[in-house]
Amino acid sequence: MRILVVGAGAIGGYFGGRLMEKGVDVTFLVRKKRKQQLEKYGLLVESVHGNMAFPEPKTIQAGEMAEAFDIILLSTKAYHLEGAIRDIRPYTGNKTLILPLLNGIAHMDQLTAVFGEENVLGGLCFIETTLGENGKVIHTSPVHDLVFGERSGEKTGRILKLQEAFSGTKANFRLSENIEQGMWHKYLFISTLSGVTSLFRSPIGPIREQAFGLNSIKEVLKEASAITRGLGAPLADGIEEAQVKKIREIGYEMKSSLQRDMEKQQAIEADHFFGYLLEKAELLDLHAPVLAAIYANLKVYEKNNL
Structure with missing residues (x-):
């Protein structure tokens, strides 16, 4: 399963890093400044659950050629959402699933309007992270939960496949049958x-x-x-x-x-x-x-x- 993480910031960098640590195929969609930072220092994560260091994480910038991804993990701030939608559209296919981790609810209408009701999952996360010197992701509390699920609550084949991809990491990826609540x-x-x-x-x-x-x-x-x-x-x-x-x-x-x-x-x-x-x-x-x-x-x- 190929996963595109939008941004390699405090949230995307942490959860993307935990997936990479397991061996999942993760690519980060980043802006020029962050790409240069990652090329120079790598993706660094400091956490009570174990530090991580990836000298050469896979990255692309908006506009670069790449095949459609299976999952796009969207953890941008709401004020960057329109730009993020624009940036990820070339990397989506008919079966690409969008997993948003934004706080709030308003973004769901925007995402379903562009990508369709069937392609947008429900998602949320609980984590306290920030970016430190040289773009290091600093995880400052034991909580690191990412919750996802079909908005209908069904245990579909695709959501079980995603659960399998997310399982076995040091972070708490959890499938919910009531994600909207x-x-x-x-x-x-x-x-x-x-x-x-x-x-x-x-x-x-x-x-x-x-x-x-x-x-x-x-x-x-x-x-x-x-x-x-x-x-x-x-x-x-x-x-x-x-x-x-x-x-x-x-x-x-x-x-x-x-x-x-x-x-x-x-x-x-x-x-x-x-x-x-x-x-x-x-x-x-x-x-x-x-x-x-x-x-x-x-x-x-x-x-x-x-």
Whole structure:
């Protein structure tokens, strides 16, 4: 099975590296600067689950000739999605499967519109990684989960073949029979975590130990779940309480990737996460004042920094 990983960044570099470590045929679609970096230093990964070093990972740049791939692993940021779609189209065939790992839901409509309902799988990941010196992928916590599945929940022949390709690695690749629910649950969780940490400019610990901070966490969950339930999302009963419990248990110094991007004065996914929710809230005639405050905070950041 030939796999194309879009980008060799913190997420694609890590999971692509774990597949290469097993011996899977992986190629990275990269931009010129990253290609030069990989040619000079190789793909380097530092992880509590074992370091990896690949001196000459296979790479291509957009526009280079290559046969269609079996799987395309898409882990780009939402604001790069249109460009990524353009770049990968020449490398798709009738049976090429697109496995997106983006946070949120809005990207699914874009992908299915271009590649067709049948060719787009459901996917998500839980991992805390960043890029260090010379483009080294630094994996900073024990969690390294990639969850995938047919959006119908079926165990099709092709998804079982993909499961076989993903099995036996040091990362936790997991087949789900309810991937759509998993994607909505992650959207709810990430919106809450990234929303409050970016609003308060703080790791989660100091926020949750302050009474009004904890109340803000609960209000974001309440507003976001009301909107997503209004859209018909298959949320589990009691998911709000379960996610409050999860937020209470995660590391005191945990930051969201959105917050880290703001600290580096980089682009953020304000519209993909919160603009989408507020747009749907308006259509559903739902009031979401805390989500609106989070979104306003992010748009002010964009105006002042980007």
